[in-house]
Amino acid sequence: MTDWTGKYIENFYRVLYDAYGLRHWWPSDSPFETIIGAILAQNVTWTGASTAISALISAGLMDPDKLFNARDEIIATHIYSSRYYNQKTKKIRNFLQFFLTEFDGSVERMKTEPVEKLRIQLLGLKGFGPETVDSILLYALEKPIFVVDAYTRRIGERQGWFDEKASYEMMQNFFMSRLSPDIHLYNDFHAQIVYLGNQVCKKTPRCNVCPVRNNLILPGCTYPGNKI
Ligand code: SF4
Structure with missing residues (x-):
């Protein structure tokens, strides 16, 4: 069983950041x-x-x-x-x-x-x-709290972080117990997950273009389609 350390989660974010750049979320004037x-x-x-x-x-x-x-x-x-x-x-x-x-x-x-x-x-x-x-x-309000959503659930399930019955709080705690309370990291990490879930890790995932697929600094995605 993989030990999902804080370092691993930081690396997961880093791979997404390197692939997609800063997401500049949330777009608004105030x-x-x-x-x-x-x-x-x-x-x-x-x-x-x-x-x-x-x-x-x-x-x-x-x-x-x-x-x-x-x-x-x-x-x-x-x-x-x-x-x-x-x-x-x-x-x-x-x-x-x-x-x-x-x-x-x-x-x-x-x-x-x-x-x-x-x-x-x-x-x-x-x-x-x-x-x-x-x-x-x-x-x-720039408070250090991690946002999770349906994309987080789908990606987290496929990565093996949590199962389909995980509550909102369980998913949120997965990140907050492993990451320091950094609003800039929380801001962009959630935005990266939304982008990955919306563009790549869709209902039918596009594993062939996924940056976290078999990445050298990550243990690899557990989703069966990733092995094809
Ligand atoms: S490898 Fe495939 S299933 Fe795993 S996160 Fe990427 S797109 Fe999703």
Whole structure:
């Protein structure tokens, strides 16, 4: 059985970084936009979320007070491309209510709170699961927390890191117990995993172009198709 050391996980990241370069994630002009983007990106392609973000910006609504004062129908119309637009309008409103009440709409003020407290508060908002909350904490608030998702699960299963029944927390702990709490590393590592899962380690994996396939500094992927 392979011993998945911190060094191994760092090497895994290094191989992806060398292959794909810095991913520059999350693409946005402000932390507030990143937060709204994390909500809009739920269960949709990035293209769909990105179109909705652009529509809110064009309408002058990418601002906590202006967005809060906009009618639900107006918000829903602008975020139509993100799918589930009525649900997402409610989620945006839930967040804004919390954000304006607790932090007066200031990301800087929100950042001063400890990550553990913020995580509990955000998870308490209706419609906010761990992936959305951790994306907000890492990418908007620069808190050292590792984001995992469906791509992480697929790649991790195929690598032999965890099985298909692993919980979100188990997957997250796999990384956080092995890596130092470095927000730059956490930021780009998750982005690299998303890129690998989206472009290469797809449902039907493209092992022949995968940079982690039988790499000399890695023990090798356990996925059967990798051996062909
Ligand atoms: S070798 Fe194949 S199965 Fe393994 S991570 Fe790469 S693409 Fe996925």
